[in-house]
Amino acid sequence: NAGVTQTPKFRILKIGQSMTLQCTQDMNHNYMYWYRQDPGMGLKLIYYSVGAGITDKGEVPNGYNVSRSTTEDFPLRLELAAPSQTSVYFCASSPGSVAPAHTEAFFGQGTRLTVV
Amino acid sequence: GNSVTQMEGPVTLSEEAFLTINCTYTATGYPSLFWYVQYPGEGLQLLLKATKADDKGSNKGFEATYRKETTSFHLEKGSVQVSDSAVYFCALSGPWTGNQFYFGTGTSLTVIP
Numbered sequence: 429n430a431g432v433t434q435t436p437k438f439r440i441l442k443i444g445q446s447m448t449l450q451c452t453q454d455m456n457h458n459y460m461y462w463y464r465q466d467p468g469m470g471l472k473l474i475y476y477s478v479g480a481g482i483t484d485k486g487e488v489p490n491g492y493n494v495s496r497s498t499t500e501d502f503p504l505r506l507e508l509a510a511p512s513q514t515s516v517y518f519c520a521s522s523p524g525s526v527a528p529a530h531t532e533a534f535f536g537q538g539t540r541l542t543v544v
Numbered sequence: 545g546n547s548v549t550q551m552e553g554p555v556t557l558s559e560e561a562f563l564t565i566n567c568t569y570t571a572t573g574y575p576s577l578f579w580y581v582q583y584p585g586e587g588l589q590l591l592l593k594a595t596k597a598d599d600k601g602s603n604k605g606f607e608a609t610y611r612k613e614t615t616s617f618h619l620e621k622g623s624v625q626v627s628d629s630a631v632y633f634c635a636l637s638g639p640w641t642g643n644q645f646y647f648g649t650g651t652s653l654t655v656i657p
Contacts, residue, residue, distance in 0.1 A: 432587075459643050461645070469649065469650075470633065470647050470648060470649035470650050471588075471633070471647045473644075473645075476644070478643070518587055518588070520588075520645075522637070522643060522645075524643040531576050531595075531637050531638050531639070531643060532576075532578060532590050532593055532637075533578075533588075533590075533635075533637070533645055534590075535580075535587035535588040535589070536587050537586060537587045538586070538587050
């Protein structure tokens with residue numbers, strides 16, 4: 429029962445480097461989300477997807493890109509890393525059902541990223 | 545619009561004390577309401593949920609009742625344990641929000657022996 433799996437768990441990047449945070453889910457969920465969590469703060473939505481081939485911006489998309497070529501995978505790409513992108517990144521998925529009883533989100537364990 | 549306002553922390557309690565964390569919301573339509581818990585170094589886990597007015601969600605001794613008249617979903621536990629130390633997030637979502645999740649800012653709870 430893997431659920432939502434994120435890799436890597438930790439990463440240190442130098443300013444200007446790029447990297448991809450991987451996220452995969454095995455629950456056949458339609459909706460997937462990327463959030464960032466800064467110290468002592470809540471969650472901010474970066475990007476989300478309502479299904480394969482469809483993505484949309486959240487609250488804080490600048491400096492990031494996503495793709496959703498399959499239902500399972502939703503990678504987050506950081507181009508030209510900046511210190512302001514130091515954060516913990518969480519991927520989540522949800523059935524996105526029209527039935528309210530089935531709308532909870534499932535989260536990965538997070539990726540702790542430091543940009544120096 | 546949709547938003548969640550959560551009680552500011554941090555909260556420090558002695559073991560076996562009563563816990564209340566306040567949560568109020570603003571929403572269009574009829575959202576589902578959630579409490580998530582985040583233990584140190586981990587992701588968010590669903591603690592409990594309620595999908596319609598007057599529903600009570602419960603899990604691990606925690607309870608919250610969906611109050612439409614006061615737009616609230618306060619989290620309560622009668623006797624906290626050291627192992628309950630974590631950050632608690634109130635959230636709403638559902639078909640009426642386009643399945644977007646709206647989270648509160650989180651409340652950090654520390655329980656001391």
